[in-house]
Amino acid sequence: xxxxxxxxxxxxxxxxxxxxxxFLSQALISGMTEALEQEAAGSELxxxxxxxxxxIFIELSQNMMNYSKNKDKDEFKSEGLILVGKDExxxxxxxxxxxxxxDKEKIEPKLEEIETLTRxxxxxxxxxxxxSGKDKHGKGGGIGFYEIAKRCSKIEYSFTPINDxxxxxxxxxxxxxxxxxx
Amino acid sequence: MQNLNIEExxxxxxxxxxASNGTISIVGKSYPENTFEFYEPVMKWLEDYFDGNAQxxxxxxxxxxxxxxxxSKLFFDLFDLLEEANDANTIIINWIYDEENESALEAxxxxxxxxxxxxxxxxxx
Numbered sequence: 069x070x071x072x073x074x075x076x077x078x079x080x081x082x083x084x085x086x087x088x089x090x091f092l093s094q095a096l097i098s099g100m101t102e103a104l105e106q107e108a109a110g111s112e113l114x115x116x117x118x119x120x121x122x123x124i125f126i127e128l129s130q131n132m133m134n135y136s137k138n139k140d141k142d143e144f145k146s147e148g149l150i151l152v153g154k155d156e157x158x159x160x161x162x163x164x165x166x167x168x169x170x171d172k173e174k175i176e177p178k179l180e181e182i183e184t185l186t187r188x189x190x191x192x193x194x195x196x197x198x199x200s201g202k203d204k205h206g207k208g209g210g211i212g213f214y215e216i217a218k219r220c221s222k223i224e225y226s227f228t229p230i231n232d233x234x235x236x237x238x239x240x241x242x243x244x245x246x247x248x249x250x
Numbered sequence: 251m252q253n254l255n256i257e258e259x260x261x262x263x264x265x266x267x268x269a270s271n272g273t274i275s276i277v278g279k280s281y282p283e284n285t286f287e288f289y290e291p292v293m294k295w296l297e298d299y300f301d302g303n304a305q306x307x308x309x310x311x312x313x314x315x316x317x318x319x320x321x322s323k324l325f326f327d328l329f330d331l332l333e334e335a336n337d338a339n340t341i342i343i344n345w346i347y348d349e350e351n352e353s354a355l356e357a358x359x360x361x362x363x364x365x366x367x368x369x370x371x372x373x374x375x
Contacts, residue, residue, distance in 0.1 A: 094283040098260040101281075116352035119316045123353070126281045126318050133283070195360060198326050207284060209323025219353065 084153040092133045092146045101126060104152060113159075117245050120219040121159055124241050125152060127212045128163040134207055136165040139234055158221070159243045167237045172227055175213070175237070179225050182217045190217045216241055251303045254295045262288060263314065267295050272305030277313040285320035293331065300335035308339060313346035314354065322357070329365045342369050349374040 085107045086100055101122055108118035132148035148165030167175070182190060194214040197203060203210020217223055220241040228236040251269040258264035263278030274296075282288040299308075310332070317325070332341055345361065347354035358372045 094261065098281075102260065115348060115350035119351060119353050123316050123318065126316075130281070130283065130318060191360075195364065198323055199364065201323070201327075204323060206286070208318075208320035209326075211323060212319040215319035215322065 083155075084151060087149075087151040087153075089149040090147060092129055092136075092148060092150075094133070097126060097129045097133070100129070100150075113245065117159070117243060120243055121152065121161065123219055124161050124216050124243070125150070127216050128161060128239065128241075130208075131212060132163060132165045135167055135171050137168045137171075137234060139166055139230060157244060159245065161241045161243075162238070163240075164236060164238045166230065166234055167227075169233045169235070172235050172237070176227070178213050179223070182213060182223060185217075187218075190214060194218055219243070251298060254291065256292075265292060267292065267299070269299055269303055269305075272308040273311070274308065275311040275313075277311070279315050279317065280321040280324075281316075281318035282321070285318070285324050289324050289328075293328065296328070296331055296335075300331075300339060304335070304339050306340060308341045310341065310343045311346060312343065314357075315348075315351070316353070317357075325361070326364070329361055329368065333365050333368055336367055342371070344371050344373050346373045346375055 086103055088096075088100060104122055104125060105118075108121065113121075129150055132150065133146045136145050136147050137143070138145040145166070148163060150164075151162045153160055153162075181193070185193060194211055197211050197214060198209060201209070213223075221244040222242040224240040224242075226236075226238045228238070230236060253269055254265070254267040256262070256265040258278045261279060261281045261283075263276050263280050266273070266275045268274070276292075312325075314321075314325070329343075332343065335341065345358035347358060355372065355374070358370065362370045362372070
């Protein structure tokens with residue numbers, strides 16, 4: 069294996085702080101969050117933007133930890149790809165993992181709704197859902213994607229079918245930096 | 251009634267629930283894997299505390315640097331519990347945030363609007 073190929077991919081698209089592919093655990097997520105904190109502390113990021121990045125990163129990683137599925141068998145596999153990087157005026161976070169059809173059916177309407185909403189609309193909807201607890205489940209409040217959308221400038225996503233019941237779910241959040249650290 | 255203290259970890263806050271002086275504080279980051287499970291003893295303690303064990307005045311200091319969305323829901327439920335206890339008790343909540351941390355300020359403002367009956371002070375440090 070040529071490690072330089074990975075290095076090239078990482079360099080190709082701006083500066084990548086962090087990239088990880090493989091099994092996710094809570095300990096690993098907090099370790100990566102610490103690495104991001106150090107990166108942010110040494111950069112021009114203000115605290116508000118930095119916290120938005122940490123929150124989105126945590127949200128996406130915990131989603132992957134909880135929902136990633138094995139490609140064929142009906143079992144969980146806490147595996148995925150996550151990447152945090154920077155280009156000229158923005159930071160971006162990508163995630164990709166395999167999800168089941170029934171989870172796609174839960175996620176997709178939320179993402180479609182978010183795309184139709186303004187920033188204030190997203191904030192309003194977030195608070196409505198948090199209050200109603202309508203989508204609350206064992207591990208969360210069902211408001212994760214609204215939390216992400218509220219904290220970034222743009223979301224993009226795609227579902228690529230693998231078979232009848234499995235999809236690659238790719239998600240990207242872009243955070244335009246508001247101001248310099250002072 | 252017994253006090254409850256939970257040590258801070260990399261992804262959970264330091265929690266101090268002191269029944270003898272009516273002070274409750276939650277300080278740090280909050281992104282546990284199983285948020286509702288993690289905070290269950292805290293919610294249970296608060297229910298017991300407000301069920302006849304509360305001091306004349308209860309002071310609650312919340313200083314959450316950042317949190318995941320399930321913690322956001324949990325804090326909402328916590329404020330809900332406090333709002334119910336608010337009629338029979340004097341409760342003062344301090345939402346403490348770093349002045350550079352806009353998201354933390356905004357989260358505090360949202361809770362203020364959602365719980366108009368509660369006294370929530372936004373305190374920058």
